[in-house]
Amino acid sequence: MQTVFFKNKPRIIATGTIAGPKECAGVVGKYVDKTLTDDRFGESTYEKAECKMLTYAISRAIENANEKEENVDLLISGDLLNQIISASFAARDFDFPFLGVYSACSTLSESFALAAMLINAGYYQKIVAATGSHFSSAERQYRYPLELGNTRPPQSQWTVTGAGGALIAKEGSRVAITSATLGKVVDFGITDVNNMGAAMAPAAADTILNHLRDTGRSADYYDLIITGDLGALGSRIVKDLVWEKGVDIQKNHVDCGEIIYNVVEDEFQGGSGAGCSAVVFNSYIYDKLRKKEINRVLLAATGALLSTVSSGQGESIPCISHAVSIENV
Amino acid sequence: MFEQYIEIFLGFLKAFAVGGLICMIAQIVINFTDLTAGKILVMFMLLGVAFQGLGLYQYLVDFAGAGATVPISGFGYLLANGAIKGAEMGWFGAFTGALSAASAGISAAVIFSYIMALIFKSRTKKN
């Protein structure tokens, strides 16, 4: 049994999001709280900008809930940079405890799962779960300098510049986290760091299948099954992989990475990064949940647990996916 | 006078053809092997060293001018050429020849990069 059920149904009472110019040209543009015109956000480095975006998302989520900072009990956050500096540095600005988590691009669903567990158990009353990423800081850390003239392979994805946070509390809205499935680390032997979608798809498929098995639900139960940043290729693979096991998610599967950008040229697979699911879920999807346009959502963000050192040493890419079911109750 | 222009035109044509061809071979290697930019550069530089070590690259340089010296294999040619010339002077020359021949390129790269780093900031790309 990988799934835990939350009897007390912790609620997501408000969200805060911020995204860069490229992201806001797409579907989330209308729903985010703040659109950046300058992706440096007035800071001198991209890392500082990422930290500032995360800070913004956290305080905006608290503000949107009409809460005060002193009423918040805990911040659960993480990001993609080494030693999760953005999250830790953002936490420096707030006067409540901080729990740093790292699960690459599935940090959002991991934070949601942890927050829901802590609130369901009654240890805390109000928890902010937030994460973010920045294209330029990720590019610097994982790939090459920005100005290097290399070609992007067709399988590559574009790290989302953006951050999103949610305030999770005992009560205060109809949107509740009802269960969480923590994922296993799955590695199907993909070594190509440009093909994250293919590396992560098996992890997503594994978690989705385990969730459906544990809960006894069929895939149709959900209005949407959302994966984080598999991209166009990864989405095809995950659909195929669950189809092999006799489950059909063709109709209700949506990938945040696939929908976040207006893909003008078919040169890349879509968005990636921790900010991808954070921005899409906390703005677009949350809005639809609030308005009851959709009622049952399974959020299974995926993360590739690699580092530049591991890929330099020729290791394959282990991946993970955590799922939380979010429903209107 | 007229012949001179033809010669200049031919110079451009040869540089274009040979330089373009070298880049195209590199592109074919990239297409079939997924090698990254750094490895391609090393590979072509080593090819330049090897061909000049055998005394062959000089013909290409004489034929195509910049078409052979501008690609990174020309850098390899420069290194090998310097080492060979140095070797004629003795063991010390053989040891220092390669880098002294390439010193113009390396110094220029370091100095100009330093200046550019002082002036410019990196920027995010649109796509």
Place this chain on the structure above:
Amino acid sequence: MTGKNRQNYNKNYIAYVNSFDPPTQHFKNCFRAFLVGGLICCIGQFIRYMLEGVAGLSGDELAGATSIVLIFLGTLLTGLGVYDRIGRNAGAGSIVPITGFANSVASPAIEFKTEGMVYGMAAKMFIVAGPIIVFGVLAGTAVGLIYLLL
């Protein structure tokens, strides 16, 4: 899944994933590389003629001066944020010429100066281009020593 079973599955999966690879556009890629590489070499040739005719240089001096000018142009275009745009489309056409070498030195220098001038800009200047110099010196010196012994 462990051991042999897992390895088999891996192979099947990787083959399955590879079947999704979009076909490489060999002709388009090669044509662009040829065009851009050729053009950069033509610019080099133009600089050569100019330096030969105007400054009266010749031999090694001419070759060296040509490289210096091209490297300057490469770093300048990198600083202006133009070179990576060319590189995105031209592939090897902009990597292989000496301007590509200049780009691979200048881009980390510009990128990492935020981590300080010494350990950032200076220390990381050669993270991409370093191997060229290492292997170049090794191979060049090897050629020199071979000639010495012959």
